[in-house]
Every structure is written in structure tokens, then in C-alpha cells.
Amino acid sequence: MNKFTEAGYQIYVVGGAVRDLLLKRPVHDWDFTTDAKPEEILKLFPKGFSNNKFGTVGIPSDDQIFEVTTMRKEGDYTDSRHPDSVSWTKKIEADLARRDFTINALALDIKGRGEREKGKVKNSLLTSEAIDSSLITIIDSFDGQKDLEGGLIRAVGDPNKRFQEDALRLIRAIRIGAELGFDIEKETFAAIKIQANLIAEIANERIRDELFKLLASTNPYMGIVKLREAGILQIVLPELERTFGIVQEGPKHDRIYDIGEHSLLSLKNTPSTDPIVRLAALLHDVGKSDTVSTASDGNVTFYNHDLVGGKIVRQIGKRFNMSKYQLEKLYSLVRWHLFTVDEKQTDAAIRRFIKNVGLENIPDIMAVRVGDRLGGGTATAVSWRMEEFLKRIDQVMQKPFSISDLKVTGNDVMKTLNIKPGRKVGEILQKLFKEIQADDSKNNKEYLLNRITQLQEQFYSKMSPE
Numbered sequence: 253m254n255k256f257t258e259a260g261y262q263i264y265v266v267g268g269a270v271r272d273l274l275l276k277r278p279v280h281d282w283d284f285t286t287d288a289k290p291e292e293i294l295k296l297f298p299k300g301f302s303n304n305k306f307g308t309v310g311i312p313s314d315d316q317i318f319e320v321t322t323m324r325k326e327g328d329y330t331d332s333r334h335p336d337s338v339s340w341t342k343k344i345e346a347d348l349a350r351r352d353f354t355i356n357a358l359a360l361d362i363k364g365r366g367e368r369e370k371g372k373v374k375n376s377l378l379t380s381e382a383i384d385s386s387l388i389t390i391i392d393s394f395d396g397q398k399d400l401e402g403g404l405i406r407a408v409g410d411p412n413k414r415f416q417e418d419a420l421r422l423i424r425a426i427r428i429g430a431e432l433g434f435d436i437e438k439e440t441f442a443a444i445k446i447q448a449n450l451i452a453e454i455a456n457e458r459i460r461d462e463l464f465k466l467l468a469s470t471n472p473y474m475g476i477v478k479l480r481e482a483g484i485l486q487i488v489l490p491e492l493e494r495t496f497g498i499v500q501e502g503p504k505h506d507r508i509y510d511i512g513e514h515s516l517l518s519l520k521n522t523p524s525t526d527p528i529v530r531l532a533a534l535l536h537d538v539g540k541s542d543t544v545s546t547a548s549d550g551n552v553t554f555y556n557h558d559l560v561g562g563k564i565v566r567q568i569g570k571r572f573n574m575s576k577y578q579l580e581k582l583y584s585l586v587r588w589h590l591f592t593v594d595e596k597q598t599d600a601a602i603r604r605f606i607k608n609v610g611l612e613n614i615p616d617i618m619a620v621r622v623g624d625r626l627g628g629g630t631a632t633a634v635s636w637r638m639e640e641f642l643k644r645i646d647q648v649m650q651k652p653f654s655i656s657d658l659k660v661t662g663n664d665v666m667k668t669l670n671i672k673p674g675r676k677v678g679e680i681l682q683k684l685f686k687e688i689q690a691d692d693s694k695n696n697k698e699y700l701l702n703r704i705t706q707l708q709e710q711f712y713s714k715m716s717p718e
Contacts, residue, residue: 253284253362255296261288262323264344264391265360267351273360274390274400275432284320285359287342293320306338323347326417345393352414352421353428353440354396354406361389403434411443419450420458422484427466430475441482448483459488460572467527467534473520476534491564492534494541502551508629511540515627522623523633528578529616532585533623538564539586562587584613589620595640600690602648614645655685660700668704680707 256263265273267283286293290302293309300320302309307322324338325346341347344359351357390397399406405425407414415421422444429436436444451459466475479485486493496512509517515534522533539561540554547553565586569579588609597605609617622633662677671677684703688695694703 256286256288257362259288259296261286261292262342262344263288263320266348266358267356270358270360270390271355271396271400274358274397282316282318284318285323285344285347286320287323287340288320289322289340293322307340324350326350344391348391348393349408351408352418353425354394354399354408355404355428355434356396357392357394357408358396359391361391362387399437403432404437405429405434405440406437407440407443411440412447415443415447415450419447419454420462422447422451422482423459423462423466423479423488426475426478426482426484427462427469429478430466430469430471433471436478444482444484448487451484451487456571457573460574463488463531463572464527467530468525472530473516476516476519489535489568491538491541491568495537498541498544500552500554502547503549504551509627511537518620518623518627520623521626521633522619524616524619526616528581529585529619532565532582532589532616533620533627535561535565535568535582536586536589536620536624537561558587558590561589581610581613581616584608584610585617585620589617589624591617591621593621593635593637593641595637595644597641597644598690599648599692602644603653603689606645606648611649618642655681657695658684658688658700659695659697660684660704664697664701665704668701669708680704683707 253263253265263284263286265282266285267281269279269282272279288296290307290309293311294300294302297309297311300309300311307324309320311318311320323341323344323346325341326338344361348357348359394408405428407421407425425436425440425444428434466472466479469475476485479488480493492512492515495515496510498511499509500507500511515537518536519530519534522530524530524533537554537557539557539559542560542564543554543557545553545555562583565582566579569582574582588605591605591609606614618638621638625635626633658681660681662673662681665671665677665680666673684700684707687703694700
């Protein structure tokens with residue numbers, strides 16, 4: 253900032269960084285605006301880079317990149333995403349007028365050039381405490397500080413126009429509210445409802461990013477509820493919307509919530525901050541709308557909804573262009589969420605469960621199960637049976653779980669049978685491993701060496717006289 257000022261340019265901290273400083277929250281993204289044009293910025297910072305027509309220059313610094321954008325005014329938005337034209341301005345108020353919400357339409361001006369030249373603030377860090385300094389001025393043309401104090405998300409100017417300019421703001425308003433615990437101002441929320449259909453014009457990847465941020469927020473439940481109230485959830489996740497109104501009724505059931513409501517409450521009660529785990533909790537029963545049926549005894553059933561749900565979330569993940577890791581994790585948590593909790597299961601059954609879910613996903617699928625229980629009205633997060641089941645998993649994990657855990661090796665096979673390295677060695681080890689999976693007490697060297705000889709004899713007995 254000093255470098256811009258010393259060159260005779262205006263320079264301000266803007267947007268979310270100012271908001272977070274005022275709220276005394278950690279600042280993760282520093283954005284600046286200046287009256288210097290992009291080519292002038294690049295002269296000051298030769299290592300900077302610019303690759304768009306909107307006046308943004310990235311300036312590398314240590315392990316982060318600062319974005320500096322030339323102050324601008326914008327033309328019409330015909331694609332509900334980008335302005336058709338931009339023009340530069342030297343007035344910070346004009347630049348702030350184009351921003352989305354009042355709490356983001358704030359700027360910090362470090363004044364007192366003489367003080368900087370004397371070196372008093374040249375190397376100082378900008379912190380929330382520093383805002384109290386007489387050297388710093390907050391520029392607030394739209395009562396953003398008032399909305400920060402009141403806990404409100406309010407659009408700058410005409411909310412309908414703001415959302416028509418960039419339809420992703422429809423979700424962003426709700427996401428920021430969920431992150432900060434803020435409500436959405438009445439007229440702004442009314443405009444979100446009116447403009448909800450515009451979200452269909454936004455790329456799925458951008459919707460995914462906002463959705464993940466919302467799910468990772470401090471109140472994802474309220475965020476998803478707001479999305480549904482606004483009519484947006486129905487557009488971005490129609491598969492979930494179909495579960496509302498479906499109730500598991502019948503003589504064997506005493507349900508309080510319909511499937512959609514249960515899904516929302518499962519999200520609310522899932523003890524994980526991982527957005528993929530929270531999404532799995534939200535979508536774990538998404539297959540029930542396609543498998544609902546009424547049995548002859550009057551009970552509503554959803555046979556194979558876990559299998560169908562797994563297929564559905566794969567489609568959702570591909571639609572949102574999730575990474576392979578994200579997609580596989582989401583699928584595993586939904587596909588296998590209906591696992592049997594029984595401390596008396598055999599070692600082989602528990603190993604199958606671990607193999608299906610993935611060892612790294614065990615804590616996450618347990619978190620989904622906790623959300624499922626509490627979201628269904630159960631009073632306790634974990635039952636005694638679940639605790640015993642977890643102990644059994646730990647016990648099984650201490651037992652042989654891969655070929656390398658066998659008490660014999662390929663060298664033992666070759667030495668016992670007097671054979672050379674080859675496919676047969678691997679086949680015998682695989683057969684031994686299957687036996688140990690069923691009964692790990694057999695994993696001792698004497699027994700396994702004897703079995704190697706027996707397997708060899710069985711092989712020759714099956715051969716024809718030729």
C-alpha cells in the first residue's frame with residue numbers, strides 16, 4: 253500500500269477483508285482497489301500478472317497472492333455473471349456502489365502520508381486493532397458497519413439488480429449469512445426468491461464451490477433451510493427436494509419427520525466439519541424417493557434405498573464436477589450408511605464392512621450415523637452397541653488384514669515347494685490369506701507351511717493322467 257501511495261496512487265483494502273477485520277475474524281483473502289490502471293500496477297510490481305479484462309492484477313507475495321483491482325464502474329450484465337463493459341474511475345464511492353452486499357462494500361484508507369514517510373507505519377501489520385488508529389479511515393457509503401452491528405446481509409442498492417448482475421450472489425448471500433450467523437434483510441431475501449430461477453444460468457462448478465463453503469460454515473443447517481425457502485435448493489439439488497413429504501408410516505413406525513426434514517436434521521446433528529461428510533448426511537436418504545413402497549401389512553418401506561442413493565449421489569457428484577476423491581468418498585458414505593451395528597459379527601463380516609467403506613472413511617461414516625440417529629429423534633448420539641462395534645473394528649484391525657500380515661512369505665512358498673518365482677506363488681498366498689480372513693487363529697507359521705504342502709497336493713490330484 254505504501255508503494256502505491258508513494259507513486260501517487262490511491263489504494264484501499266476492500267471487501268471481505270475489511271468486514272473480517274471489523275468482526276475481528278481471521279482474514280484469509282486480501283483484496284485491494286486502486287486508481288492505478290493494470291499496466292501501471294504491473295510497472296510497480298513487475299512480478300504481477302493480469303489475465304482478464306476487469307482490471308485485476310495478482311501480486312505474488314511469499315505464500316499468497318494479493319489481488320489488486322482498478323476502481324471501476326460496470327455496464328449491463330447480460331449473462332448474469334460478468335459485466336458487458338467496464339470503465340475506470342478514480343472515485344472509491346463509485347467502485348463500492350457496484351459491490352454485492354453492504355458489509356462487503358467497505359474500504360480501508362490508510363491516511364497520514366507524512367507519518368508513513370517518517371517510518372512510523374511503514375512496516376506495520378494491518379490488524380483489527382490497528383483500525384482504531386487515527387491513521388486509518390473506514391469508507392462506508394452504504395451503512396455496512398450498521399448492518400455488521402445488526403447482523404444483516406443487505407444488498408447494495410436495488411437487490412433485484414444486484415442478483416441479476418451475478419446470479420451466484422443468490423447463494424452467496426445465504427452462504428455468508430450461514431458463515432457469520434447473520435439474517436438476510438427482508439427486501440434482499442424477497443429479491444432472492446424472485447430471482448431464484450437465475451441460478452440455473454450459473455455453471456455447476458461455481459454452485460458447487462459456494463455449496464461446499466456453506467456446508468463448511470458454522471450453521472450449514474440454517475443455510476440449506478434458507479436455500480429451500482428461497483426456491484434455490486429445488487433447482488440445484490432436485491433429488492433432495494423429492495424426499496420432502498414422504499413419511500415412513502405404518503404399524504411398525506412412529507415417525508416425527510418426513511424424509512426431507514430428517515435429512516436436514518441429520519445434517520444439523522452430524523459431528524463433522526468436512527463439507528463432503530455433511531453433504532453425505534444431507535443426501536444419505538436421497539434414494540428413498542425412488543424406492544418408497546407400501547407393504548401388505550401397511551408399512552412404508554424403502555428397500556435398497558442405500559444402493560439407489562449411491563447411484564444418485566454419483567450423478568450429483570459428476571454434475572458438480574467433483575474430484576475423483578470427493579466423488580468416491582461421497583458415494584461410499586451414502587452407499588454404505590445402512591451398515592449393521594452388531595458387536596457379534598464375524599471378523600470376516602467386519603473386514604468386508606471396512607473394505608466397502610474404506611478404512612480412511614470409518615470415522616466419517618460413523619459421523620453420518622450419529623447425524624442419522626439424532627436427526628431421527630434418538631436421544632443419544634452413540635448407542636452402547638455402536639461403542640462395542642467400534643471396539644470390534646479396532647480388534648479386527650489388529651489382526652491380519654493383508655497378505656503381508658501372513659506369518660509366511662513368498663520365499664517360504666518357494667522353499668517348501670522347491671519352485672521358482674511366478675504366478676503360482678501369488679495364487680497360494682491369496683488362498684492362505686482368504687483362510688486367515690475367515691479364521692485368524694490359523695495365522696501361525698507351522699499351520700501355514702503345512703497348508704502350502706496340502707495346496708500343492710490338491711493341485712496335482714486335480715491334474716489329468718496326461
